[in-house]
Amino acid sequence: xxxxxxxxxxxxxxxxxxxxxxxxxxxxxxxxxxxxxxxxxxxxxxxxxxxxxxxxxxxxxxxxxxxxxxxxxxxxxxxxxxxxxxxxxxxxxxxxxxxxxxxxxxxxxxxxxxxxxxxxxxxxxxxxxxxxxxxxxxxxxxxxxxxxxxxxxxxxxxxxxxxxxxxxxxxxxxxxxxxxxxxxxxxxxxxxxx
Amino acid sequence: xxxxxxxxxxxxxxxxxxxxxxxxxxxxxxxxxxxxxxxxxxxxxxxxxxxxxxxxxxxxxxxxxxxxxxxxxxxxxxxxxxxxxxxxxxxxxxxxxxxxxxxxxxxxxxxxxxxxxxxxxxxxxxxxxxxxxxxxxxxxxxxxxxxxxxxxxxxxxxxxxxxxxxxxxxxxxxxxxxxxxxxxxxxxxxxxxx
DNA sequence: AAGTTTATTGACTCGTCAATCAACAAAAAC
DNA sequence: GTTTTTGTTGATTGACGAGTCAATAAACTT
Numbered sequence: 001x002x003x004x005x006x007x008x009x010x011x012x013x014x015x016x017x018x019x020x021x022x023x024x025x026x027x028x029x030x031x032x033x034x035x036x037x038x039x040x041x042x043x044x045x046x047x048x049x050x051x052x053x054x055x056x057x058x059x060x061x062x063x064x065x066x067x068x069x070x071x072x073x074x075x076x077x078x079x080x081x082x083x084x085x086x087x088x089x090x091x092x093x094x095x096x097x098x099x100x101x102x103x104x105x106x107x108x109x110x111x112x113x114x115x116x117x118x119x120x121x122x123x124x125x126x127x128x129x130x131x132x133x134x135x136x137x138x139x140x141x142x143x144x145x146x147x148x149x150x151x152x153x154x155x156x157x158x159x160x161x162x163x164x165x166x167x168x169x170x171x172x173x174x175x176x177x178x179x180x181x182x183x184x185x186x187x188x189x190x191x192x193x194x
Numbered sequence: 195x196x197x198x199x200x201x202x203x204x205x206x207x208x209x210x211x212x213x214x215x216x217x218x219x220x221x222x223x224x225x226x227x228x229x230x231x232x233x234x235x236x237x238x239x240x241x242x243x244x245x246x247x248x249x250x251x252x253x254x255x256x257x258x259x260x261x262x263x264x265x266x267x268x269x270x271x272x273x274x275x276x277x278x279x280x281x282x283x284x285x286x287x288x289x290x291x292x293x294x295x296x297x298x299x300x301x302x303x304x305x306x307x308x309x310x311x312x313x314x315x316x317x318x319x320x321x322x323x324x325x326x327x328x329x330x331x332x333x334x335x336x337x338x339x340x341x342x343x344x345x346x347x348x349x350x351x352x353x354x355x356x357x358x359x360x361x362x363x364x365x366x367x368x369x370x371x372x373x374x375x376x377x378x379x380x381x382x383x384x385x386x387x388x
Numbered sequence: 389a390a391g392t393t394t395a396t397t398g399a400c401t402c403g404t405c406a407a408t409c410a411a412c413a414a415a416a417a418c
Numbered sequence: 419g420t421t422t423t424t425g426t427t428g429a430t431t432g433a434c435g436a437g438t439c440a441a442t443a444a445a446c447t448t
């Protein structure tokens with residue numbers, strides 16, 4: 001009963017299933033069979049559409065980054081003024097969606113992947129550049145020449161806060177992370193030292 | 195030719211070899227045979243001394259944390275005054291040793307492990323508590339009541355800066371990371387807001 | 389209607405790997 | 419000097435997993 005035009009549907013299902021399975025395992029130690037089963041097809045079909053397990057992982061990574069990007073863009077669209085834009089980036093970065101088990105596991109494992117898979121490293125670089133550029137857009141009116149260095153610090157702080165929140169025991173607290181980041185921002189903008 | 199008292203020697207060799215292999219693979223996708231071979235023994239002996247692969251990994255993680263702890267302690271011993279102590283913690287955290295491939299891979303993978311292996315999570319919590327306590331010791335004389343929140347922000351910033359340095363392409367720059375962290379510190383200490 | 393393209397899977401290959409075990413060797417204990 | 423403890427490995431087990439392939443079937447083309 002083959003219906004035509006299945007490819008994008010199957011691929012999307014596999015990507016979703018991959019992220020779920022990575023979340024369940026907490027690692028990339030996930031078999032193609034597990035993924036395919038969760039996506040409701042045979043493992044042979046998964047190989048047919050993606051060619052290899054690594055391609056499946058990379059597609060999943062692209063999807064995670066796309067989701068994050070869309071969230072930021074959405075928040076940005078509703079933001080008013082430079083402070084509003086910065087706040088939008090922060091709240092999007094620490095939104096509940098990013099603290100779901102699947103997202104957490106995906107991010108941590110993508111950092112690991114980036115060490116050895118060039119394409120994964122490239123994708124992560126894209127994410128970082130986009131974040132930096134978003135921060136800079138909000139910072140330039142407020143920090144002038146210091147915008148660049150504040151953006152770099154803030155970018156690192158965002159990643160670090162995320163890491164802390166997801167690794168600590170107990171439920172992560174995105175709002176607290178936003179507060180700390182805003183506090184960093186305030187103190188950096190107050191005292192524009194040498 | 196069995197000499198007695200081999201156990202600690204063999205275990206130490208296995209731990210070292212494990213860290214090297216994790217560095218080479220960039221992941222925990224490392225076989226006991228690879229580790230044992232690098233350590234100059236049969237895989238059976240590795241199992242004999244550690245019981246399971248997971249135990250080997252945990253021993254490696256303990257070793258990495260021990261190394262880091264020793265480095266911090268050493269730097270702290272030579273430090274003068276609160277500012278000196280804080281600077282010591284930062285330089286130790288961004289020392290060249292922590293940017294060696296093996297160390298990087300170990301840290302990234304231990305973050306992943308911490309998601310699913312309780313003992314790994316515990317070890318990471320120990321590291322974070324120790325870091326926090328070291329920062330607090332330096333911060334209390336300088337920041338008073340704000341010490342706690344500054345320590346939390348600085349701790350996250352350290353992790354985030356580390357992550358950025360190790361994931362960016364090109365050689366990591368520990369000194370730059372220290373500078374950013376010190377700048378954070380300065381601006382936080384200047385404006386003790388409400 | 390014959391041929392082509394797309395969808396789909398069960399069965400299979402070939403490899404790997406964690407863990408176990410039997411056996412051997414040397415030192416220590418008795 | 420025999421028994422026990424410690425060190426050591428080759429061989430094996432038992433399981434699993436990525437990727438391939440032949441075969442089947444529906445749809446679309448000509």
